Amino acid sequence: MTDASRPMLEVRDVACSFGGLRAVDGATLTVEEGSITALIGPNGAGKTTLFNVVTGFCPCEGGSVRLAGQEIARWAPHRIARLGMVRTFQLTKALSAMPVIDNMLLAAPDQPGERLANVVLRPRAVHARERAVRDQARELLAAFRLERHADEYAGTLSGGQRKLLELARALMARPRLLLLDEPLAGVNPSLGLELLQHMQRLRTQEGITFLFIEHDMEAVMNHADLVVVMAEGRVILSGPPRAVAADDRVIDAYLGGKHVPLEEIA
């Protein structure tokens, strides 16, 4: 495969089960570098579990997960994050009892001060890194219009602001691939649009690849380059939004056989 269009993420035949239920049952998908890929499917299709499997949060039963060519199946979550695949959660995980700015600083990689010995022995290096990261954090907060709240506890933010904070925080971790689990859920439409515009901008300016789970079909149709459809633990289809929207299998998956144009579902 050439570098021109190498896949950022290749998932082959991964499975994950809870007791007797196979939530993910041999899912296979590819996310191209620099793309914005949407992962859709009815409730219970295994989308979030698939996120958990590829980011190391759920035990992976067989199969392979490659991030930019590196095999990462069964790696610990923190190692996967450090390699450049960073995720957000369906139920936003703002670190509520920490100030917004600390949420941001926390995510920055390569802080020597996260090692006890360095805190004592290399205070200068720790402070230097902290200053550099703080500037970067302020810039990002400004871009997400959160700078006014920098010193407030994250728990005082509104639900929508927390989603923005989670995205901004994930960006502090210098991701190559961002996995967003329902970034628009519970966000008002104008803020949602802003979030989608941020995704487009980050893709063009920073070259970040996106894979996002979303139920808002309008957002998926207008903003994704590629749509992957899951049902019952498997990927049943993937392709450009229009092609997917017109496919009968998708409509079957959502409605159990009744034919209704997808635009009406949205």
Place this chain on the structure above:
Amino acid sequence: MSGPLAIALGGLTEVGFWSGVGVLAGIYTLLALGLQINVGFTGILNFGQAGFMAIGAYAMAILVIDFRVPFLLAVLGAIAVAVAFAMVIGMSSLRLRADYFSIATLAAAEAVRMFAQNAQGVTGGNQGLYGFDRAWADASRQIQDWLSAIGIGDANGLLPLLLVVWLVALVAIVALRFLQRSPWGRVLRAIREDEDAARSLGKNALRFRLQSLAIAATLGALSGVFLALNLSFVNPQAFEPQASFIGFAVLILGGLASYGGVAFGAIIMWTLLEATRFVDLPLSDTQIASLRFVLVGALLIGLMAFRPQGVFGKRQEMVLGD
């Protein structure tokens, strides 16, 4: 005024009473500082702090008595043993959910105490160990000489221990505050808030929790060494789970996520526990001993009702934490 109150006031004005309270408060400050870094800053529910205290006391005593190790080296050795034990518990149990981990720590601490009670060849069983504090007795006399040179008398010989235990406690508080303000401390707080969020941002949560537990074990071992010096002997009764729970009461009194609050909580706690000795009630000694804990319990309930964050805790962190 009637009799009982007069007796109480009489006891409370004695220097000897306050140096005794001060030593115990210093010992429990060290113990509860370990709980604070675990419970208040990392979200680890450690119910086994008494176990680390026991290991510190016994390991120090055994190293001095059986292996003739110099006292200070024996203290370092005792800390090393406590940390090693913490790593064994941590690596086997820290992956468990918080409540299961707390049961594991409680059980481990009880296992240590049972071992101390029954391995008579090593620990002297219920007879305990003594004869480990000659080096300290010399140092203590030296400090007393210095004190009397500047005109400070020592009623019950506890002033040197009081000074040293609080010096160590203050150094520990300053060091812990310094660590807590560092990026390392920030990761601990993040793990307390949401471990999965921390892991998703590239933090190896297990490593940080093990380090937090190792620091708690170090502080627990130090408190055990001072307890041994205070009693002049080591026996299993000193390390019943009660010790961990008094540590928790100190923690709640002072407030979660405040190192300074721990010292305050320990002083209030031991003043209450010891001052009740002077109250002359028509009750037997065991009844009075129980009454002390009833009093402390009532105080904690009142505190939870009116100031749940403790005296120095931050209310916002408590409310937003959930």
